[in-house]
Amino acid sequence: RGARGLPCGLSADWHDCLKLGCRGESVFVAFQLRFAIKTYIEICHLLKEYAQLEWAEKQLNELDSAIHKHTWDGEWFLRAYREDGSVIGSSSQSEGSIFLNTQSWAVISGAATTSQAEKAMDSVFKNLATDFGIMLCAPSFKTVDYHVIRAIVLNEGQKENAGIFCHPQGWAIMAECLLGN
Numbered sequence: 001r002g003a004r005g006l007p008c009g010l011s012a013d014w015h016d017c018l019k020l021g022c023r024g025e026s027v028f029v030a031f032q033l034r035f036a037i038k039t040y041i042e043i044c045h046l047l048k049e050y051a052q053l054e055w056a057e058k059q060l061n062e063l064d065s066a067i068h069k070h071t072w073d074g075e076w077f078l079r080a081y082r083e084d085g086s087v088i089g090s091s092s093q094s095e096g097s098i099f100l101n102t103q104s105w106a107v108i109s110g111a112a113t114t115s116q117a118e119k120a121m122d123s124v125f126k127n128l129a130t131d132f133g134i135m136l137c138a139p140s141f142k143t144v145d146y147h148v149i150r151a152i153v154l155n156e157g158q159k160e161n162a163g164i165f166c167h168p169q170g171w172a173i174m175a176e177c178l179l180g181n
Contacts, residue, residue, distance in 0.1 A: 001025075001066075002023045002024065002025035002081065002083075003023065003025070003081075003085075004025055004066055004069070004070040004081060005062060005063070005065065005066030005069075005070075006025035006026065006027060006029075006030045006063075006066050006067070006070065006071075006081070007025060007026055007029040007030050007033055008020075008022065008023055008024065008025060008026070009024045009025060009026035009029060009080055010022060010024070013026040013028055013029050013080070014028060014029075014101065015028070015079075015099075015101070015136075015160055016150075016160065017149055017150040017151035017154075017159075017160040017161075018079070018080060018088060018149060018150075019082070019147060019148055019149065019150065020080055020081070020082050020083060020088075021082055021083025021084065022083060023083045024080060024081055024082045024083040025080060025081040026079075026080050027067075027071045027077055027078050027079055027080055027081075027089075027102050028079065028080070028099075028101045028102050028105060030063065030066070030067055030071065030111075031067075031102065031105035031106055031108070031109040031111055032105060032109070033063060034060065034063055034064070034067065034109040034110070034111050035105070035108060035109040035110070037056055037059055037060045037063065038060065038109070038110065040052075040056050041053060041056045041057060041060065044056055064111065067111050068111075071102075071106075071111075072116060073089075073090050073091050074091060075091060075119050075120070075123045076089075076091070076098050076102070076103055076119065076120045076123040076124075077089075077102040077103060077106045077112070077116075077120055078090055078102065079096070079099040079101075079102050079137075082148065086148075088149070089102065089137070094139065095139055095140065095141045095142060095143065095144050096137045096138075096139070096140075096141055096144070096149065096151075097127075097137075097138070097139065098123060098124070098127045098128065098137060098138055099136065099137045100124060100128055100134055100135065100136050100137065100168050100171075100172060101136070101168055101171065103120040103121060103123065103124045103172075103175070104121075104124075104168065104171035104172045104174065104175040105171065105175075106120055106175075107120065107121065107174075107175035107178050107179060108171065108174055108175055108178065117175075117178075117179055118179065121172075121175055121176060121179060121181075124172060130164070132164055133164035133169050134164065134168065134169060134172050135157075135162045135163065135164055136160060136162065136163055136164070136165055136168060137160075137161075137162055138162050139162065140156035140157065140161050140162035141156075141161050141162075142156070
């Protein structure tokens with residue numbers, strides 16, 4: 001874990017164009033880890049593995065504390081922290097201010113409060129939805145340093161530069177279903 005208690009992203013996480021650095025932290029992976037720990041807790045209950053259950057519950061509490069303290073940007077969840085402490089996916093940024101995967105997985109993992117989940121997915125609809133699917137991020141990258149986000153080498157709307165990927169569409173649908181939409 002990095003300085004904020006979130007999982008380190010190393011060179012990148014699912015998003016190959018993010019260059020987080022060795023101690024950079026991935027909010028997306030934090031939500032996936034939360035989902036995995038919750039599942040592990042359910043298995044520990046079924047198997048009556050109480051020592052493992054105690055360990056997993058402690059991990060979940062620590063992760064939840066870090067998530068609630070460091071990931072909400074007011075209308076949506078941040079994407080990541082770089083090793084130097086700079087943020088990726090904040091409403092204060094003119095490029096890549098919102099990312100789809102963190103919004104979907106905040107809901108899927110159960111980390112988001114009801115209010116956060118609704119705001120995050122409303123922000124997805126408002127900022128990322130197109131007639132062709134939901135973009136990975138927006139606005140596209142045009143001027144960011146190549147060493148920070150390599151998506152700048154891609155044309156706008158292509159791949160990690162505000163493109164539309166198939167499998168994150170399913171994650172967004174899962175999140176909306178979990179919200180009852």
